Amino acid sequence: MMEGKGAVLVTGGAGYIGSHACKALRREGFLPVTFDDLSTGNPAAVRFGPLVEGALHDARALDRAFAEHRPIAVMHFAASSQVGEAMARPGRYWRNNLGGSLELLEATVRAGVGALVFSSTCAVYGDRDGEVLDEGAPRLPLNAYGASKRATEDMLRDFEAAHGLRHVIFRYFNVAGADPEGEVGEAHDPETHLIPAMIEAVRGMRPALTIHGTDYATADGTAVRDYVHVLDLCEAHVAGLERLLQGGTSRAYNLGSGTGYSVREVVEAARAVTNREVPVVEGPRRAGDAVRLVSGSRLAADELAWTPTRGLRAMIEDAWRWHTGPGFGPRA
Numbered sequence: 433m434m435e436g437k438g439a440v441l442v443t444g445g446a447g448y449i450g451s452h453a454c455k456a457l458r459r460e461g462f463l464p465v466t467f468d469d470l471s472t473g474n475p476a477a478v479r480f481g482p483l484v485e486g487a488l489h490d491a492r493a494l495d496r497a498f499a500e501h502r503p504i505a506v507m508h509f510a511a512s513s514q515v516g517e518a519m520a521r522p523g524r525y526w527r528n529n530l531g532g533s534l535e536l537l538e539a540t541v542r543a544g545v546g547a548l549v550f551s552s553t554c555a556v557y558g559d560r561d562g563e564v565l566d567e568g569a570p571r572l573p574l575n576a577y578g579a580s581k582r583a584t585e586d587m588l589r590d591f592e593a594a595h596g597l598r599h600v601i602f603r604y605f606n607v608a609g610a611d612p613e614g615e616v617g618e619a620h621d622p623e624t625h626l627i628p629a630m631i632e633a634v635r636g637m638r639p640a641l642t643i644h645g646t647d648y649a650t651a652d653g654t655a656v657r658d659y660v661h662v663l664d665l666c667e668a669h670v671a672g673l674e675r676l677l678q679g680g681t682s683r684a685y686n687l688g689s690g691t692g693y694s695v696r697e698v699v700e701a702a703r704a705v706t707n708r709e710v711p712v713v714e715g716p717r718r719a720g721d722a723v724r725l726v727s728g729s730r731l732a733a734d735e736l737a738w739t740p741t742r743g744l745r746a747m748i749e750d751a752w753r754w755h756t757g758p759g760f761g762p763r764a
């Protein structure tokens with residue numbers, strides 16, 4: 433099944449970021465074919481192309497998906513991705529993220545597909561407060577989540593050398609926001625990410641937002657992150673894919689805005705957007721968390737002509753609109 437520019441196999445297409453990527457791909461004339469086991473994803477989010485229900489560890493299911501849909505490239509989002517859980521259950525992270533990616537890379541090579549875009553994370557850098565985080569910074573992850581992503585990056589390098597599988601690695605900072613048209617959004621249960629958790633607290637779906645740590649060495653004592661709108665992020669993915677399809681060489685790019693916000697600053701922004709108080713309680717630090725993660729790179733701007741255009745306010749507004757709208761919200 434082909435559409436316009438061709439099919440793209442999107443692992444994790446039923447998840448938060450993958451579903452937004454499918455919408456962006458469809459808009460640009462590709463046919464996104466979602467491959468997802470629905471472990472944390474939602475079938476209602478698969479709206480822009482077919483769904484193949486399958487797990488990364490199932491080599492036969494992968495081979496069938498490649499044979500049936502003949503994708504010209506792969507976008508690999510499927511993963512376990514919570515830092516807290518990775519501290520408690522590291523085996524799940526190594527098995528799902530590294531083992532699952534290994535099966536996918538082998539199936540990609542068997543199918544003769546030569547281009548893959550991979551979701552990595554700034555968690556590969558570890559806790560590097562005070563250092564400029566560009567793509568050349570040493571990768572010293574603090575947790576099994578970041579370590580499994582670093583290992584997958586290394587595996588990609590080896591698969592390129594041996595099999596010619598070219599890749600773009602995107603190291604995301606904190607992804608937030610939702611489709612402003614309300615077709616897809618972020619819905620995890622339970623929700624661990626700051627902005628949707630905060631929205632749940634504002635709506636009374638949880639008693640309060642717990643601030644994980646108020647004794648960090650930052651201006652207000654709470655941890656600092658670089659938030660990037662999911663729409664901006666997906667535009668970078670299309671640009672990265674086009675680069676590969678035009679024969680570009682493999683690359684790793686940070687995807688962040690370069691601006692950091694503390695947890696308390698995000699809470700204040702949510703109060704301003706929703707015009708409601710955010711109930712908060714102060715708790716201890718969350719194991720595995722870094723104090724500050726902010727991108728210090730212009731490589732994606734220089735090579736992909738990508739700069740994020742949507743700020744923190746737009747992220748909270750779009751997430752709020754989706755969560756309070758008729759979509760397939762977390763407990764809709």
Ligand SMILES: NC(=O)c1ccc[n+]([C@@H]2O[C@H](COP(=O)([O-])OP(=O)(O)OC[C@H]3O[C@@H](n4cnc5c(N)ncnc54)[C@H](O)[C@@H]3O)[C@@H](O)[C@H]2O)c1
Nearest residue numbers: 444446447448449469470471472473487488510511513607
């Ligand atoms: N959300 C963020 O801020 C952020 C930041 C950095 C990196 N990332 C990365 O982006 C990617 C997507 O994250 P997300 O926030 O959309 O997560 P998500 O949990 O919403 O989506 C992951 C999707 O992958 C599917 N999946 C998981 N394991 C699978 C397997 N073994 N086989 C098939 N499908 C499987 C899930 O069902 C789900 O639909 C992940 O690789 C994550 O590590 C996310």
Ligand SMILES: O=c1ccn([C@@H]2O[C@H](COP(=O)(O)OP(=O)(O)O[C@H]3O[C@H](CO)[C@@H](O)[C@H](O)[C@H]3O)[C@@H](O)[C@H]2O)c(=O)[nH]1
Nearest residue numbers: 513515553554555605606624625626629642643644655695
């Ligand atoms: O209820 C909450 C949730 C989060 N936080 C804090 O808010 C910040 C952001 O947390 P969260 O939204 O959970 O994101 P991260 O733990 O920073 O991880 C996200 O961002 C990483 C890149 O930074 C990705 O690799 C991960 O996949 C993604 O989950 C951190 O300081 C958390 O400690 C709270 O204080 N209370």
